[in-house]
Amino acid sequence: MASPDLAAWHVAASTDPGRVRPQNEDSCATFERADGARLLVVADGMGGHRGGATASRLTVDELGRAFAAADAVSDRWLDEAIRDANREVHAVAERDPNLVGMGTTVVAVLAVPDGEAWVAHVGDSRAYRLRDGVLEPLTEDHSVVAEMIRRGVLRPEEAATHPRRNEILRSVGVDATVEPEITAVELRPGDRILLCSDGLCGVVPDDEIGALIAASSPEGAVAAAIEAANELGGPDNITAIVAAVEPPGAGSGSSTALGVLVALVAALGWFAFELWS
Numbered sequence: 001m002a003s004p005d006l007a008a009w010h011v012a013a014s015t016d017p018g019r020v021r022p023q024n025e026d027s028c029a030t031f032e033r034a035d036g037a038r039l040l041v042v043a044d045g046m047g048g049h050r051g052g053a054t055a056s057r058l059t060v061d062e063l064g065r066a067f068a069a070a071d072a073v074s075d076r077w078l079d080e081a082i083r084d085a086n087r088e089v090h091a092v093a094e095r096d097p098n099l100v101g102m103g104t105t106v107v108a109v110l111a112v113p114d115g116e117a118w119v120a121h122v123g124d125s126r127a128y129r130l131r132d133g134v135l136e137p138l139t140e141d142h143s144v145v146a147e148m149i150r151r152g153v154l155r156p157e158e159a160a161t162h163p164r165r166n167e168i169l170r171s172v173g174v175d176a177t178v179e180p181e182i183t184a185v186e187l188r189p190g191d192r193i194l195l196c197s198d199g200l201c202g203v204v205p206d207d208e209i210g211a212l213i214a215a216s217s218p219e220g221a222v223a224a225a226i227e228a229a230n231e232l233g234g235p236d237n238i239t240a241i242v243a244a245v246e247p248p249g250a251g252s253g254s255s256t257a258l259g260v261l262v263a264l265v266a267a268l269g270w271f272a273f274e275l276w277s
């Protein structure tokens with residue numbers, strides 16, 4: 001299987017407060033390195049006052065900063081970067097009485113130029129892969145209801161209305177240490193990745209999300225997903241990142257420009273070789 005052409009990734013991200021919550025405690029960002037590696041991050045903060053928004057923003061910013069500063073990035077780097085972000089959020093919370101107990105979920109996708117990709121998550125924000133029109137979950141929630149489903153004591157269709165549906169079992173920043181879950185993801189041209197907070201995946205059914213993500217450009221998909229959650233009441237903050245892994249050469253202007261440049265350099269090289277020989 002050919003490596004996905006990372007330069008042809010087409011990424012869109014958006015966050016919305018929804019229709020009920022007074023503020024948006026979700027954060028998201030997408031990052032790209034000069035070597036072509038990409039990092040996509042969604043975080044859903046919790047904690048009174050400014051705590052939730054601070055925890056999610058800090059986690060996204062710390063991951064972006066570490067991503068830019070790293071010599072090289074890998075699954076081990078991703079694991080360590082989340083542990084570092086946890087220490088930072090926890091330390092900030094310990095120093096400021098207004099932020100005590102703040103925490104956040106995180107879900108991130110890291111893709112490196114050789115085609116390898118990983119998902120990391122803590123809590124109940126999710127990653128999905130859309131392939132051939134089918135939305136497949138790439139993460140299992142670290143939550144009370146997900147654990148009850150795994151143990152067979154709750155049916156999946158009961159999860160959305162269960163009184164403990166908002167209780168998560170792991171979070172970034174609440175404790176001094178955290179255990180991120182990291183899984184490798186195989187990607188092909190044509191696949192799409194969705195990262196989202198529970199304001200989307202806890203509100204809009206997966207098959208509906210899949211249809212919306214498949215139906216338009218990443219920008220259109222993100223907007224449609226947020227609109228769908230708001231139409232169902234928008235009970236929570238809504239965040240979505242959609243990345244389309246496009247066939248090599250079919251993507252962005254930058255990869256086309258690079259292709260033209262490579263062709264020019266090759267032609268010049270051949271010309272110089274002909275002159276000298």
Ligand code: MN
Pocket residue numbers: 044197198199236237
């Ligand atoms: Mn949420």
